[in-house]
Structures are given as C-alpha cells and as structure tokens.
Amino acid sequence: MNVKIVLLLALLQLGHFAMSNETPDVTAQTNDLGKCLSSCKDFPIRIGTKLYYIESKLKVNWFGAVESCRKLGGYLLNIESATEMDLIVAITSSDRFWISSNCLAKDRDFISITTGVAMPYNRWQAGQPDNQAGNEYCVQATALGLSDEPCASLLSYVCQANIL
Template sequence: MNVKIVVLLISMQLGHFAMSHETPNLFAQKNELGKCVSSCGDFPIKIGSKLYYIETKLKENWFSAAESCRRWGGYLLNIESATEIELIVSITNSDRFWVSANCLAQNRNFISIATGVAMPYSSWQPGQPDNLAGNEYCVQAAKAGLSDEPCETRLNYVCQANIL
C-alpha cells in the first residue's frame, strides 16, 4: 500500500483521538493473507476489522457496483461511524461514491444491502434525502455527507469485506 496513504490514515486517526474522549480501534495496514472473507488482494486497505477496495477509475450504476463487490466476496460500504466515513472520504479520489444504503424495498426507508437494516451511521447532507428527481432510491457519499441519488447514475464505489 502507498506509504502516503498509511501516513495520512495514521495522522487522521491521531487527530481524531486527540479531539475525542473515546479511543477508536482503527489502524491502517496491508491486509493479512488467510484472514479475509474473499481474496485479500481485492481489498488492499485495512482499517480495524474491515478491508476496503476503492474503485476510482470505473463508474457504475448502483446495481452494477453492488454486483462487482459481491463478485469479489464483499459488499458496498456499510458506514458504521463518523471516523470510518471521514477516513474513506479522505483517501478516495472521487467526489462522490456509492454506499450500501437504498430504499428500493420500501419507499424512503433506507436500509443497507449488506445487513438488511439501516446503516449504523448516517449523516445526510442538509435537505437530504429529498427524492428530488422522484426516483432517488440509492445513497451516495461525499465529503458533505450522504444524499439520495437515482440508482442509474454512474459513480465510483467503495467495497468492503470483513476479516474472519
């Protein structure tokens, strides 16, 4: 993994630690072979007990992004904390990317495709979700927070897998 990314992640964690009273259990390093849900090579970033793959070149609709993550043995990012999303946003090269939340099963009830329940952490952009186009059923993340988006929009995406 790029040394600059590791230094950035460690610096961000230390900054977060200095600003909070809790001690986050986050660190970044290369994944450990044999302890992955899927092929470790597909998920080169490790933070805590999660492995991540950030797709910054290929843009896909939400359904194709979810399928790509499943093929690799993971799923679209299921955000669990403010620290997690801050770290992921800081190392992506894209302005926006798909995450696991959607309201495809029940209108305006956003759940994670990874767990079948609401994401443990969600920080919506001001005025979101708004269903502005009348067909905004999938969720994308950006530095400003989450927003609903038409699922057919082509965006980058973040996949995650858990360590066994």
C-alpha cells in the first residue's frame, strides 16, 4: 500500500513538473449536490494534474462549449504552454476547437473566461488576431496556433479540469 502511495505522489510531482503553470481554483471535487465534479468518467484523458474531455462530434458555438464544460464540472480549455497545446492537438480529431480565450469584455483584449487574465500560451497564427468578420471575439485553436473567430461559429471543444 505504501508503495502505491509513493508511486502516486511521484506521478503527481512529475505531472506538476511537466505542467507547472496550473489554472487556479478549479479542482476535481464534489459539489453540494453530491455530484462529482471533474470525475474521471467525464474527463477520460489525464495529463499531469489535469483532466480533459474532447468533444469532436458535436459542434457548438463558443457559449455552448462554455456551458457544456461547466455542466461536466470543468471549464473550457485554458492553454498554458506550447507543450499542452501540442499534446491536445495531437490527441484531438478536430482540426479546430474552442478554447477559453475571448475579448467579449473589452474589444481586442483577449482573456480567459476561466481565469479572467490572458492565457500564458498565446501563439497566434500568422496575421491573427485579425477580426476579419468584424465580430471575431472568441478564440479557436488549430495545429497552426490560435485565431479569432465569431463566437456563433459551430466548432468542437475541449473541456479541462484540475485534480487534487
């Protein structure tokens, strides 16, 4: 039993080292209704101290993606490093997907709905953000990087949760 605990702690430390920039204050726990937030069954992919759920079949607008992640007990993906971005792009079958960044509160000031501040990762595609449609207030991620997109566009999405 002690060996299992030591191995678990070692894995947690390794995960923390690999993803040292963690989104604060959103952890896997139960809410007051007893529903498990961020349970492993809802978030089947674990990387370090984070759990992920990738929705690649159902396409929704950005607001629908935020709400779907909230209902699962998590939040829309808040990319914190190039490593995290590369891992998510490698395991998703979607060529583009919603992430938490947007400029809805202040025009062209992109912040994460999860943290209220700019995402640590902000590798924009060439020429982005460009607000080409005049209403590109939400952010999508692709293998090439980030780009602004109308929030009403229908895309896949990635939800995320931290574990204790």
